[in-house]
Amino acid sequence: MLEIASKMRTLCFPPRCVNCRTEIGQSKIRQNQYRGKHATSLHQHERLTSLLESHWCDRCFPNLVHQDLATCWTCGAQLNQQSPLGIRCALCFKKNFRFTRAISLGNYQGQLQQLVIRMKNQHDEPLTIQLGNLLANQLIDSELFENIDLITAVPTHWWRRLKRGFQAAEMIAETIAHEVDRQFRPEILKCQRSTKKQGTLASTARQKNVQNAFSVNRSTSLQGANVLLIDDVMTSGATVNEISRILLRSGVEKVYVGVIARGARVS
Ligand SMILES: [Zn+2]
Numbered sequence: 636m637l638e639i640a641s642k643m644r645t646l647c648f649p650p651r652c653v654n655c656r657t658e659i660g661q662s663k664i665r666q667n668q669y670r671g672k673h674a675t676s677l678h679q680h681e682r683l684t685s686l687l688e689s690h691w692c693d694r695c696f697p698n699l700v701h702q703d704l705a706t707c708w709t710c711g712a713q714l715n716q717q718s719p720l721g722i723r724c725a726l727c728f729k730k731n732f733r734f735t736r737a738i739s740l741g742n743y744q745g746q747l748q749q750l751v752i753r754m755k756n757q758h759d760e761p762l763t764i765q766l767g768n769l770l771a772n773q774l775i776d777s778e779l780f781e782n783i784d785l786i787t788a789v790p791t792h793w794w795r796r797l798k799r800g801f802q803a804a805e806m807i808a809e810t811i812a813h814e815v816d817r818q819f820r821p822e823i824l825k826c827q828r829s830t831k832k833q834g835t836l837a838s839t840a841r842q843k844n845v846q847n848a849f850s851v852n853r854s855t856s857l858q859g860a861n862v863l864l865i866d867d868v869m870t871s872g873a874t875v876n877e878i879s880r881i882l883l884r885s886g887v888e889k890v891y892v893g894v895i896a897r898g899a900r901v902s
């Protein structure tokens with residue numbers, strides 16, 4: 636009965652690409668439904684790829700997957716050319732971040748930049764979830780998820796939460812936790828004071844802006860845990876670096892970072 640209802644819904648409201656709204660071919664959806672029934676026996680990657688193909692069209696999906704580009708191992712930035720500094724970009728070479736490694740879908744430019752702006756400005760929940768699925772796919776590809784015990788998100792001050800309602804980082808983190816089968820723990824971090832938007836500040840002011848702005852919930856034991864910290868965009872890395880500092884001080888073993896886009900100009 637549920638299957639008939641689902642087929643009727645697909646006929647009346649054919650699924651469209653979350654980016655360009657192009658209708659997604661019926662043959663692909665039928666194939667995905669078939670695969671879905673056997674999801675437990677398939678590799679997570681295949682299941683997630685199938686899920687992504689039913690939400691992004693053939694034109695938009697390849698634009699969001701740039702596996703051929705050189706990527707900074709530490710901060711996840713895509714490099715224009717092979718870096719003379721090896722697997723670290725110029726920023727990471729100078730900065731010495733406290734987190735172990737960050738991954739992103741790509742640099743904050745072109746189609747990815749437009750998608751992030753739409754996600755944040757229009758509070759587009761279906762798009763946010765599909766961007767989260769893309770990042771989950773990246774985590775599986777990099778085999779990084781095998782090291783992770785729990786997933787959390789960069790917290791927002793209660794006043795901004797009340798004003799905005801929509802929390803992109805939290806929604807992305809929850810989507811990833813579901814896909815890679817790890818605990819989603821938004822309660823472990825708290826934003827203690829309102830901070831200015833990092834994008835509006837010069838790089839030296841960004842570190843000061845977030846210094847001691849966050850706290851770790853003391854009622855939770857994080858001893859020895861490996862944490863994946865999610866944000867929508869990472870620019871100078873000051874916010875995720877500050878949160879990594881307090882998580883490590885609270886007994887966390889390693890912090891990994893996942894962002895939709897990497898905003899710094901790197902080479
Ligand atoms: Zn599309």
Ligand SMILES: [Zn+2]
Binds near residue numbers: 712724728
């Ligand atoms: Zn880097």
